[in-house]
Amino acid sequence: MASPDSNPTGARAAGTQTLARGLRALELVADSANGMTIQDVADELGVHRSIATRLLATVAEFRLINRGPDGRYRVAGGLAALAREVYAGLREQATPAMRRLANQLGASVALFVAEADDAVAVAVVEPTSTNVRLSFRQGGRHPLDCGAAGYALLAALPAQPAENPRVTEGRRRGYVITFGEVEPGFWGLGVPLTRAAGEPAACLTLISASQDLIESAPDAVLKVAAELSSYSM
Structure with missing residues (x-):
């Protein structure tokens, strides 16, 4: 029987599987609040512990994750540095306008993008003077099929058969409130x-505990959104 090394197609398939597992391991660690052990990752990937060990060690070599004294892997500085470059142009251009809006309305403002089936916050700005703040983590994500950001992102895409009526209405009105x-x-x-x-x-998403503030804000947010729409990635 031919070995994988003598079978280019088999070697590529094996390499693709290893890459996918490594990326999935990185994703698991990044999404974990308290880090993950080797066994945690092995269980999630459905692989032997030895395979999970090799995958995590390889990812750690690139300083994307780091194993702590407690044996749990957590994200490391390399991943943070890489993340800063993602959408950097859009984030840098958008932040001043977002800051003006946050201070004008006294509410948190976040810029989201769609990644696969998730809404991902790539920039977050809070008002400088207010008694109530809701802090969003840059890089935080939630499913596209819920929340104002998720519906607004879907509304930015072409209409789909049997889509959520909130998305259809948001596309028509230009905004979504949830x-x-x-x-x-x-x-x-x-x-x-x-x-x-x-x-x-x-x-662009505005977040507040005040219904009155949100319901009075569409014009102001639409104005800033039109400004941001002229920026490229």
């Missing part, structure tokens, strides 16, 4: 941005 779908007790206002062909869907 309550308590991602953060209990908080309102969200999502406005899709117009993006160039080939760029991921993006939206």
Whole structure:
């Protein structure tokens, strides 16, 4: 029987599987609040502990994760440095306008993009003077099928058969308002941005505990969203 080394197709398939497992291991560690052990990763991937050990060691060599004294792997500085470069142009251009909006309305403002089936926060700005703040983590994510950001991102995409009526209405009105779908007790206002062909869907989201603030904010957020729509990645 031919070995994988003598079978280019088999070697490529094996390499692709290893890469996919390594990326999945990185994703598992990054999404874990308290880190993951080798056995945790092995169980999630459905592989032997020895395979998980090799995968994690390889990812750690690139300083994307690090094994702590407790034996748990957590994200490391290399991943943070890499993450800073993702959407850097859009984030740097958008932040001043987002800061003005946050201070004008007294509410947190986040810029989201669509990645696969998730809405991912790539920039977050809080007002400098307010008694109530909701802190969002840059890089935080939630499913596209919920929340103002998720619906607004879907509204930025072409209409789909049997799509959620909230998405259809958001595309028609230019914004979506939700309550308590991602953060209990908080309102969200999502406005899709117009993006160039080939760029991921993006939206501007306002988050507040005040229903009155959210319901009075669409015009202000739409104005800033129109400004951000002119920026490229």
